[in-house]
Every structure is written in structure tokens, then in C-alpha cells.
Amino acid sequence: MKIDFLGTSHGVPSKERYCQSxxxxxxxxxxxxxxxxxxxxxLIRRSYDLxxxxxxxxxxxxxxxxxGLFRLLSLADWYYKKMSYDLYLPExxxxxxxxxxxxxxxxxxxADRLRxxxxxxxxxxxxxxxxxxxxxxGHIGFVRPAYGYLLESEGKRVYLxxxxxxxxxxxxxxxxxxxxxxxxxxCAHFPAARLLERLKTCKAKRVMVIHAGPDDELEKLRKAxxxxxxxxxxxxxxxxxxx
Ligand SMILES: [Zn+2]
Ligand SMILES: [Zn+2]
Numbered sequence: 274m275k276i277d278f279l280g281t282s283h284g285v286p287s288k289e290r291y292c293q294s295x296x297x298x299x300x301x302x303x304x305x306x307x308x309x310x311x312x313x314x315x316l317i318r319r320s321y322d323l324x325x326x327x328x329x330x331x332x333x334x335x336x337x338x339x340x341g342l343f344r345l346l347s348l349a350d351w352y353y354k355k356m357s358y359d360l361y362l363p364e365x366x367x368x369x370x371x372x373x374x375x376x377x378x379x380x381x382x383x384a385d386r387l388r389x390x391x392x393x394x395x396x397x398x399x400x401x402x403x404x405x406x407x408x409x410x411g412h413i414g415f416v417r418p419a420y421g422y423l424l425e426s427e428g429k430r431v432y433l434x435x436x437x438x439x440x441x442x443x444x445x446x447x448x449x450x451x452x453x454x455x456x457x458x459x460c461a462h463f464p465a466a467r468l469l470e471r472l473k474t475c476k477a478k479r480v481m482v483i484h485a486g487p488d489d490e491l492e493k494l495r496k497a498x499x500x501x502x503x504x505x506x507x508x509x510x511x512x513x514x515x516x
Contacts, residue, residue, distance in 0.1 A: 274516040280310030281483040283461035292337035299403040299426035308341035332435030333419035357386040363418040411438035442471040460485035465493040
């Protein structure tokens with residue numbers, strides 16, 4: 274599996290960072306989690322074979338995770354007509370809103386190629402490349418759904434936390450019990466110290482912190498990086514890792 278960080282910022286982009294968007298490659302095909310960055314523009318800029326994008330998973334409907342969806346859908350609808358992918362959104366209201374915008378632009382929107390699904394807890398997607406499972410988080414106080422995702426491919430496991438509950442840093446407890454190759458975790462809704470405490474029992478082989486800030490909290494993460502048995506990394510936009 275390969276991890277491409279297209280956008281690593283939290284709710285506010287910076288001069289160096291777009292909002293959150295991470296592209297995974299499994300057996301040569303693309304699986305995107307979140308679209309807070311201008312995903313379509315970035316993929317075109319890097320001459321990405323757009324037909325390889327097979328599915329998009331959104332952690333929750335906040336705009337720093339969804340803004341890039343509109344061009345990703347719209348251009349796939351009317352211009353890149355060989356694109357075909359499944360899009361998983363966490364709530365029906367989100368599906369209805371986005372579909373309304375798409376149909377405003379194109380009443381004949383290609384829903385057969387660009388297939389909307391409502392996310393549910395548990396196994397949500399499985400093909401020869403990858404298995405994707407969703408785990409609820411309390412990010413919006415369970416008033417509206419938010420998820421983290423476990424991706425499994427060719428014996429490797431990566432977990433992306435999504436946005437978490439500010440008090441509990443509530444990524445799932447199995448990350449303390451079973452080995453995972455990579456944990457990608459946010460650190461914007463709680464102080465770095467709270468995440469560092471939570472990570473003490475983590476059994477991931479590598480931890481990558483994105484959606485983090487402000488800068489002084491990032492600095493605390495950098496300083497603590499040597500205290501763990503695993504590498505604690507702070508990826509930037511454009512960074513790419515093999516798993
Ligand atoms: Zn966010
Ligand atoms: Zn959020």
C-alpha cells in the first residue's frame with residue numbers, strides 16, 4: 274500500500290498545507306479518504322490516471338474534509354467520462370445536499386458511474402485491492418456521524434482516525450491491542466499532550482500526525498517524537514510513504 278498526503282491541514286489551510294485529503298494506492302488503484310484539498314486539481318497536476326480512482330470515503334461533512342468533492346464529482350460527470358468510482362458519505366443529508374448541487378449543474382448527472390453510498394459502521398467496502406471498515410468517532414458529539422477508517426491490503430493495515438472527540442482522543446481501542454502498520458491521527462481538537470498520553474499504549478509500527486496545530490503544539494509533537502518505540506512523523510503536503 275502507498276500513502277500520498279494531498280492535504281495535511283486542519284480546518285484552516287496554510288501557505289504550505291491544504292485541508293485534509295489522503296490518497297491510498299492498493300494494487301495500483303486509488304482510494305481517497307477526505308477531499309478537503311482541491312483533489313481533482315492536484316491529481317491532474319501530477320498526471321494521475323483518473324480511471325484508477327475506485328472509491329472515496331469521507332470521514333464527516335465538515336468543509337475541511339469535503340470542499341474538494343464538488344470538482345471531483347463535477348469534472349468526472351461532464352468531462353472525464355471514463356471515471357467511475359464509489360463515494361461513501363457519512364449521512365443522507367450530505368448525500369442529498371451534494372446531489373442537489375450536482376443536479377443543478379447537470380440534471381442528467383451520471384449517478385451510474387459516480388455512485389453515492391451512505392456510510393455505515395463496520396465493513397463498508399471490499400474488492401481484490403482493499404478492505405475498508407468504518408469506526409464511529411464522537412467528533413460532533415454523536416449528534417451527526419463521523420468515522421475513522423481501517424484499510425487492509427496485501428497483509429498491511431492502516432488506520433486513519435478522522436476528527437476525534439476533544440476529551441477522549443477516541444480512536445478505537447484495538448489499536449492498543451493489535452499491531453497496525455500505520456496510525457494516521459489528528460491533533461487539532463485537543464492539546465498535543467493529550468494525544469501523546471493516549472499514544473503511550475499504541476501498538477502501531479508508525480504514527481503519522483496530520484490535521485494538527487497550532488505551531489507550538491506541532492513543536493511539542495516534534496520534541497516528543499523520540500519518546501516512543503515507533504517513529505512519530507508529521508507529514509507535509511506532497512509526502513508519500515510505502516507501507
Ligand atoms: Zn477537520
Ligand atoms: Zn471536523
